[in-house]
Structures are given as structure tokens and as C-alpha cells.
Amino acid sequence: MTYEIEIGRGKRGRRAYSLDDVAIVPSRRTRDPKDVSVKWQIDAYQFEMPVVAAPMDSVMSPATAITMGKLGGLGVLNLEGLWTRYEDPQPLLDEIAALSEENFSPAATLRMQEIYNAPIQPELITSRLAEIRESGVTVAGSLTPQRTQEFYKTVVAAGVDIFVIRGTTVSAEHVSREHEPLNLKQFIYELDVPVIVGGAAGYTPALHLMRTGAAGVLVGFGGGATTTTRRALGIHSPLASAISDVAAARRDYMDESGGRYVHVIADGGLGTSGDIIKAVAMGADAVMLGAALARAEEAPGQGWHWGQEAHHHELPRGDRVKVGTVGPLEEVLYGPSHHTNGTSNLVGALRRSMATTGYSDLKEFQRCEVVLAPYQID
Template sequence: MNEISIGMAKTGRRAWALDDINIVPNRRTRSPQDVSLDWRIDAYTFSMPVIGAPMDSVMSPQTAIALGRLGGLGVLNLEGLWTRYENPEPVLEEIAHLENREISPSNTRRLQQLYSEPIKAELITQRLEEVRESGVVVSGSLTPQHTQEFYQTVVDAGVDMFVIRGTTVSAEHVSEHIDPLNLKEFIYELDVPVIVGGAAGYTPALHLMRTGAAAVLAGFGGGSATTTHRALGIRVPMATAIADIAAARRDYLDESGGRYVHVIADGGLGTSGDIVKTLAMGADAVMLGAALARAEEAPGAGWHWGLEAVHPNFPRGHRTQVGTVAPLEEVLIGPGHHTDGTSNLMGGLRHAMASCGYVDLKSFQRVDTTVSPL
């Protein structure tokens, strides 16, 4: 099914991007006021299915707190500037005033220099404590490469939820040169729920679910700030990636005797329409980067970049100008003043669900869809 001949020796599977998908209202409409956007993972309940991406252009301790107070979950990048510098504001200001070009070797070189400052365990503790003191759910993110080095610091600081996020993450990394992170053993030893990814297919997602993860990130993250497709040739269109991983969730639910693993769409979600379509494909929640980088409070001051952009040997991301739209509250819950889906993101989701006759997120995953390739 969906196999297409590329040539005599190779076939490929047809895959779909979010832009190819349309939502079809086939039920009685409902009032937007009747729609609930509540989302629960493990012991934590949120009033919106939104996670702030652990990127320096998106989340600082203060924006993580602000997002938490609005009803979402902010995740700090524990390998970012906030854990490398006691006072990262001047560094962020410098990045915001680099050459006004997206593709710039001199900008990339300077970013690499700024991120060469070592990560400091005491700053990880300090930043997480800042968030904890506010009373919101505390979450931090490490890449698989640094998880074993710093996870104990993260747990000792009192994190509520731990995120392991990379371009692509497997349940067990194989290497002849380093001691790899065994996710199943690692998650088993932790006392906090773990969100892990990215994954973009049924099999790797199923393997991640079997490690005991509370949620799997669907996609490669980064969105407009990465060039993984150009640099590595790796790309899975988001609609297909989410639907495949939702199928893994369904099968794992049967395999495990009822254990539900959440699917979180991560990457390339710039508008409220994108968010609507990810949930229609089977996602339980979304991890937002560029969409929140447009908020007035965002540390990137209208610029957006990820850890991929500062890799010391093989950078594959841009520092992208996304602009500034509105305060964070307006970006998420309105009232909106933009007609392009960049403000009142949850209002857009609420209206879409009501127009299609659904009043909760789980049932909305059954909404009718069509495919119309651009």
C-alpha cells in the first residue's frame, strides 16, 4: 500500500505533509465554549495541549513559568545558554543582533563559539529551582549525548518531568567507542515521567514505548530552524509520521495490556491550523518552537534557532527570523489580532473542534480528513 516505484531497483512509500491534509466537518457543530482542551500526562493535568520546545530562542526560566501559569508546560534546554552562563542576557542580545541573514557562516561560527562555554551543573540546579519556586510543573531537557552526565543533577533538583530530545532517538544506541545510553534501563531507574524523541516511524516509536517512556515525540523538532533534510537527507512528512506513531501507540496499548503512551507532535508547527491537523492525525499534544518564539517575551527577540545550529562539527540549522507577533498570552489564548493563525492558537483549535462537532481532544482524533497534495 502506498509503495511507489522510484526506479527499477528502488521503491518508496508515499507520505503526506500537514499541508496536504484537510479537516472535514461531518458532524453537528458545537459551541466553542463547550470544548475542553484539558490534557493529562501521568499525574499532571494541563489546560492546553502545549509544550514549549526546549530551545534558547523559546524558553527561559521566566517564559517557562509564564507558559505554566497559562496552562501549558515549559521545558528548559539544560544544554543551552541558561546553563552555560550565569547571566545569558548579553549573549542573547548579541545573537539577536548578529548579521541579518539566515544563511551566514560568520553567524554560525559565532554561535558555535558562544555555545562552546561548558555546561555547569550548578546552573542546571539554579534554573530548575527558579521554575519550581513559581509553583508550576518543572521540566528540563537533555540530548541523549549528555543525559548520563547530567541526569542525576536534574533529578536532584526536583524535576517533575524529564525530556530526552534529539534529532532522532533510538531505544538503545549502538557504538564501539562510547558506553551508550540504554533508555529502558535508564527510565526504569527514574521516578519521574520521561518524554523521549524524536521518532518518525512505527518501529522506532514502538521500541521507545517499550522503554517505559510516558510520551514519544513525533518528528525531528526544530521546524524552520533546522536543515536536517538538506544536510542529512532525512525527512518524514509530519502527517504520516504522526499517523504511523499513533498506530504504534494503539498496538502497544494492546501489547502492554492497557498502558497508554502519549504522542507529541514536534516540529514545523507554525500556525493554529498546523496544530489542529496534528491532533487530527492522532497526536495528544504539540511541542511548539517557532510559534512561541514569536511571543514578545521569547528570549530570541524574534529570532529562532536550535542546538542543531550550534553543533561544533556539523551544524545543520539556521538562525531564522520569525518576527514578534504579540505577548505570550495573546499568542496562545487571545484575543487574537492576526488573520494568519499566528495568534490565539488555542482559540483556533477550539473553533476547529467545535466546527467539527467534538468537545474533547481524544475524540477529535477521529475527525474526518481528506488529502489534497499541493
């Protein structure tokens, strides 16, 4: 049953909750953390942890994507980023890291817009993906819906294993008078590789994305550390409610399709291990991490984090934020941790929380009890 609240005489709205508003309740059973499995499989690809590295230049380079793969996760390269615009992007990454530390700096935003104005070079898409493939890890690349038609043949020809279509929000039905929009259902049907698509922030848009044949749906809108979407566009969807809504769409789509399972991947606003744990508890199969991995020593952002929204040529609605560095990528994921704030040993924390509440794998943990317990900052 859905309860709406009267906002005023002319508008009603459903109450939604962020991950900070919920808490996990221990059950009658506990387990040894060593007996807990955090393995995740999508299509034919199995991973040692349910972690996908976000396709953001501050997080993933070809080298860090390879490291991520060898550590048991999935690294997704941004195929519209600096690595496909410049033969050697390191000087540009250094420059971005050295820009003004002032928040919402127009000068820093202008310079980033200039840097990202360089054209995407298809041959660099091919060479970057080939570099990852040569290492033997699963190859994944990301394009926005606006660029997919233009570059997807190059991406597929380069030998990508998993294709990601990621935008601030992605719908199965995009209407435009100016150009022929991407037909997601036809596109996915004709593609020979699994597609992860999103973001989606509610039951109905997620259900429509699942009907296109996507292997996974990204859940999130405007909740990440780098976005200012709520301030710029007035759009926001608290993630705990969004994940629960999309998990319900996954359940109903399974009944509708005769058992086809679509993976729900939480994306945005997952800065600490506690956020990751609660995302899975709310129904996510895996998480896509940006800021949490931008804190690794190997991250290209050098302690800074930004997304594609930060350098949009017309309406930038993101910021370059200082996240700092906490240790090597392996330590961030697997520990040992020397931080008490949930910024390292992310996978170990997930495993321990599952053990503390008595669950042995991710699917079981999705059934754990949660309560509303809004976090109060003193």
C-alpha cells in the same frame, strides 16, 4: 494496506504526507466553542491546553517557562543552553539577535558555535530548575541523549517533575564502538519521574521507544523552521504520515502492554494554528511548539529562532531564522488575535476547529475525518 511506489527499477518507497497535504472535514454536528475541552494530562500532571514549549533558547527561559506554566501549558527548559552555561546569558542573547540577518551566514554560525562552546555548569542547572519550582508550576527540563548520563542525577536532584530526552532522532537501540550508550529502558525504569523521549519518525522506532517505559514520545525529524537536516543529511519525514504511524504504534502497544497509554507529542514544523489542529487530528495528544512561541514578546530570541542543530560544533544543520514578534505570550496562546495567518490565539483556533467539526475533547477529535488536499501556493 501499504502501497509502495516505484521510484526507479531498483528502489521503491512509501508515499508520505505533510500537514499541508491534509485537511479536516466537518461532520454532521457542530458545537459551541465554550463547550469544548482542550485539557491534556500526562502521568499525574494536568494542563489546560495540549501545548508543550520546546526546549530551545529562543523560546524558553526560566521566566517564560514560569509564564507558560501559569497560562496552563508546559514549559521545558533546555538544560544544555545558555541558561546553564552562563550566569547572565542576556548579553549573549542580545548578541545572537544582532548577528547578520543573512540566511546561512557562516560568520553567524561560527559565532554561535563559539558562544555555545562554554561548559555546562551543574550548579546552574540546579538554580534554574529551583527558580521554576519556586513559582509553583510543573518543572520540566531537557537533555540530549549524549548528555543525559552526565547530568541526569543533577536534574533529578533539583526536583524536576517531567524529564525530556530530546534529539534530532532518538532510538531505543543506539550502537557505538567508542562508548557505552544510554540504556533507555534501564534508565527510565530506575527514574522516579515520567520521561518524554524523541524524536521518532515512524512506527517501528516509536514502538521500541514506548517499550522502554516512556510516558510520551516526540514525533518529528527535520521538519522545524530552524533545521536544515534535509539539505545537510538528506533525512526528512513528513509530519502527517509520521504522526499517524506513531499513533498506530501507540494503539498496538496498548494491546501489547495490556492497556498502557503512551502520549504522542508532535514536534517540529508546527508554525501556525492550522498545523497544530491537523497534528491533533492525525493522532497527536499534544504538540511541542518552537517557532510559534518564539514569536511572543517574552521569548528570549527577540524575534529570532534557533535550535541546537544551528550551533553543532562539527556539522551545524540548522539556521537562525527571523520569525518576528506578534504579541505577548498570552495573546499568542489565547488571543484575542489581530492576525489572520494563524500566528496568534493558537488554543482558541484549536477549540473553534473542534467545535466546528462537532468534537468535545481531544481524544474525540483524533477520530475526525481528514482528506488529502495538497495546498497549492499561487
